[in-house]
Amino acid sequence: MRRVVFNQKGGVGKTTIVCNLAAISASRGRKTLVVDLDAQCNASQYLLSSGEAQAEAGTADFFENTLRKGRQSNDLQPFITPTPFENLSVMAAHPDLEELRVKLEAKHKIYKLRQALETLEGYDAIYFDTPPALNFYSQSALIAASHCLIPFDCDDFARQALYNLFDTIAEIKDDHNPELSVDGIVVNQFQTQAKLPARLIAELKEEGHPLLDTAITSSIKVRESHEASVPLVYFAPSHKVSKQYAELYDVLGRKRGGKRR
Numbered sequence: 001m002r003r004v005v006f007n008q009k010g011g012v013g014k015t016t017i018v019c020n021l022a023a024i025s026a027s028r029g030r031k032t033l034v035v036d037l038d039a040q041c042n043a044s045q046y047l048l049s050s051g052e053a054q055a056e057a058g059t060a061d062f063f064e065n066t067l068r069k070g071r072q073s074n075d076l077q078p079f080i081t082p083t084p085f086e087n088l089s090v091m092a093a094h095p096d097l098e099e100l101r102v103k104l105e106a107k108h109k110i111y112k113l114r115q116a117l118e119t120l121e122g123y124d125a126i127y128f129d130t131p132p133a134l135n136f137y138s139q140s141a142l143i144a145a146s147h148c149l150i151p152f153d154c155d156d157f158a159r160q161a162l163y164n165l166f167d168t169i170a171e172i173k174d175d176h177n178p179e180l181s182v183d184g185i186v187v188n189q190f191q192t193q194a195k196l197p198a199r200l201i202a203e204l205k206e207e208g209h210p211l212l213d214t215a216i217t218s219s220i221k222v223r224e225s226h227e228a229s230v231p232l233v234y235f236a237p238s239h240k241v242s243k244q245y246a247e248l249y250d251v252l253g254r255k256r257g258g259k260r261r
């Protein structure tokens with residue numbers, strides 16, 4: 001299972017969702033890898049606490065290798081760093097990803113991540129954290145993934161972004177990755193008291209968008225968990241928002257189980 005969490009809009013919860021679903025997967029005994037493709041490095045910082053040695057190599061080194069002349073090895077192991085959490089590893093990001101992007105786009109390296117992951121053994125689940133843009137890195141992830149989860153933060157700009165997003169996914173499916181399946185839209189930072197979020201959600205449902213029933217509410221615990229570099233399943237296991245994440249994980253698992261791929 002290879003899941004990308006993508007929305008080209010910034011700040012909708014991609015990194016938080018990737019890291020927390022991956023941490024739940026790992027806590028349940030599945031060997032799990034997070035591939036951080038965002039030059040902001042937020043997922044890497046969340047999962048590799050500042051006290052840990054920083055990753056020696058990661059996604060930027062992998063992509064840099066693909067630009068070298070001659071046959072490159074597809075071995076991803078040198079770019080993977082274990083996190084302090086059992087069964088959870090990360091292919092860390094680096095700010096250099098930004099500079100590398102133009103070269104990678106010019107050299108048509110869009111299938112390299114998928115090809116390398118196809119030869120990676122020993123992982124039960126892979127999660128991709130993407131930058132807030134439809135660029136080389138998010139496209140590489142959409143091509144490498146089997147599933148795509150879309151976070152939505154109940155804002156009208158985010159609703160506009162959703163329409164473009166479904167067109168993008170359809171195009172990637174058609175041109176590059178027919179097995180890509182949309183998990184659905186997960187509402188993040190839901191505010192139960194406010195009227196606008198409920199109205200936007202109702203409208204999206206009416207328009208036939210695939211909204212998941214589990215929403216993640218807005219909670220300070222999320223920010224505290226970031227600050228501590230400890231995912232919610234370990235930071236506050238009995239908190240409401242941690243339970244919502246566990247429910248989201250189960251819902252996604254059941255959807256996969258019930259569907260032939």
Ligand SMILES: Nc1ncnc2c1ncn2[C@@H]1O[C@H](COP(=O)(O)OP(=O)(O)OP(=O)(O)O)[C@@H](O)[C@H]1O
Nearest residue numbers: 010011012013014015016132189217218219222223
């Ligand atoms: N459920 C939540 N409750 C409260 N704050 C949240 C919640 N989910 C995310 N946040 C906060 O919202 C901000 C954006 O979240 P996050 O970094 O996960 O989004 P992103 O989509 O990855 O952003 P970017 O597009 O910049 O990569 C962060 O400060 C995070 O702590």
Ligand SMILES: [Mg+2]
Nearest residue numbers: 014015038042
């Ligand atoms: Mg992010």
